[in-house]
Amino acid sequence: MIILKSKQEIMEMQKSGKLLAQCHTEIKNMIKPGVTTHDIDQFVEKFLEQHGATPEQKGYHGYPFATCASVNDVICHGFPNKEPLKEGDIVTIDMVVNLNGALSDSAWSYRVGEVSEEADRLLKVTEQCLHLGIEQAVVGNRIGDIGYAIQHHAEPLGYSVVRDFIGHGIGKSMHEEPQVPHYGIRNRGVRLKEGMVITIEPMLNTGAYHVKLDSDGWTARTADGSLSAQYEHTLAITEDGPLILTKL
Numbered sequence: 001m002i003i004l005k006s007k008q009e010i011m012e013m014q015k016s017g018k019l020l021a022q023c024h025t026e027i028k029n030m031i032k033p034g035v036t037t038h039d040i041d042q043f044v045e046k047f048l049e050q051h052g053a054t055p056e057q058k059g060y061h062g063y064p065f066a067t068c069a070s071v072n073d074v075i076c077h078g079f080p081n082k083e084p085l086k087e088g089d090i091v092t093i094d095m096v097v098n099l100n101g102a103l104s105d106s107a108w109s110y111r112v113g114e115v116s117e118e119a120d121r122l123l124k125v126t127e128q129c130l131h132l133g134i135e136q137a138v139v140g141n142r143i144g145d146i147g148y149a150i151q152h153h154a155e156p157l158g159y160s161v162v163r164d165f166i167g168h169g170i171g172k173s174m175h176e177e178p179q180v181p182h183y184g185i186r187n188r189g190v191r192l193k194e195g196m197v198i199t200i201e202p203m204l205n206t207g208a209y210h211v212k213l214d215s216d217g218w219t220a221r222t223a224d225g226s227l228s229a230q231y232e233h234t235l236a237i238t239e240d241g242p243l244i245l246t247k248l
Helices: 007-030 037-050 117-135 143-157
Strands: 068-071 074-076 090-099 102-111 167-169 176-180 197-200 203-205 211-213 220-222 228-230 233-238 241-244
Touching (some): 007 037, 007 102, 007 233, 007 241, 037 068, 037 090, 074 090, 074 203, 074 228, 090 117, 102 117, 102 228, 117 143, 117 197, 117 233
Antiparallel strands (some): 068 074, 068 090, 074 220, 167 197, 203 228, 233 241
16 A cells, blocks of 8 residues: 655754754765774764664664664675775665654665775766656656666666665555556556655666575675665655755
8 A cells, every 4th residue: 555645754854854854964974994884873872863763774673773874785685793894895774764653764875985896986976867767757757767767777777786685665564555666668657646755775787686695684685796885765755846855
């Protein structure tokens, strides 16, 4: 069942989203060689607590951290750890913020110092895909239009689009209907209506889209060891177009 949100509910989610965006701004200033993803996770937990919010994913199905921290070949759901980030790494920090019961979800990929041309281009194209997907998130379009726009930008440039992990509805719960794949066929799938709130979160790989799971049961890597990046916003479908909730 798709739960449509009132303007008041969307406004509360936007407050949550702005706090999340503020947190990502602080993380961007932290990222450098020598910093650990454990450091970042601890910072996020304290930052949210200071602002009256909580990390929604901590404890979700037993997940033990405030953030997901995915480095280089990790696609998503990587565990923060105490291994220092190195010059040339790329790292995705993904989090869900609960502010007074209103949720927001956003992931950003960061460059650690100077990165390779391959890594830099991957991040640029992945962010482009996010915004192309958002442009399709208008009343009357269908879910397939979002995935089509992403897939048909990424694949001609030589990138694969991850199939195993997709966007989703969000509201009082972290994962609601509808599902939002980042590949698809135009004019197919659920029709977008005013009041829907969804995430668009394309994950692109420099190699194939296939995934392998680490023994921790969470960490998802590229099966061929290639690089992966992700950018994600939470947005509301409104009569005036997509309203991005997770930006300043």
